Amino acid sequence: MIRNRKLARSIADVGWGMFKQFVVYKANWGNKRVVFVDRFFPSSKLCNDCKEKHVMLSLSDRVWVCANCGCEHDRDQNAARNIKEEGLRILQESA
Ligand SMILES: [Zn+2]
Structure with a gap:
């Protein structure tokens, strides 16, 4: 950021x-x-449903539709879910 x-x-x-x-x-x-998630983790660009990466997402895109699964995402809510999952993954690896 x-x-x-x-x-x-x-x-x-x-x-x-x-x-x-x-x-x-x-x-x-x-x-x-x-737990700190890597600063380059693509939390906003990653579809929380199918994990497809939306490479062309810009900061002004507040809502986007996944080209792979068709799921509509609020940018911030999607990022929050991805960060939570990544944090839990890191915790499990370090346990
Ligand atoms: Zn998707």
């Missing part, structure tokens, strides 16, 4: 590194675990 000029300034203002530190601190405080 930091490579996108429109988002870079907002993310830099928030202080992404500081935010991550707070999340880890709070998780440790509550005896929880934090």
Whole structure:
């Protein structure tokens, strides 16, 4: 996201590194675990139903239809589901 000029300034203002530190601190405080998904994981572009990658998806595409299975996705909800699944996969691998 930091490579996108429109988002870079907002993310830099928030202080992404500081935010991550707070999340880890709070998780440790509550005896929880934090899993970081790779920054290049294609969470928005991956169809959550069939796992087909939509390579031409742009940031302005808020809703898209998978060319493989025909499923309609809200960009953010689809990304959230993919990130959750990837996080659970990473947890299982490290267990
Ligand atoms: Zn699909």
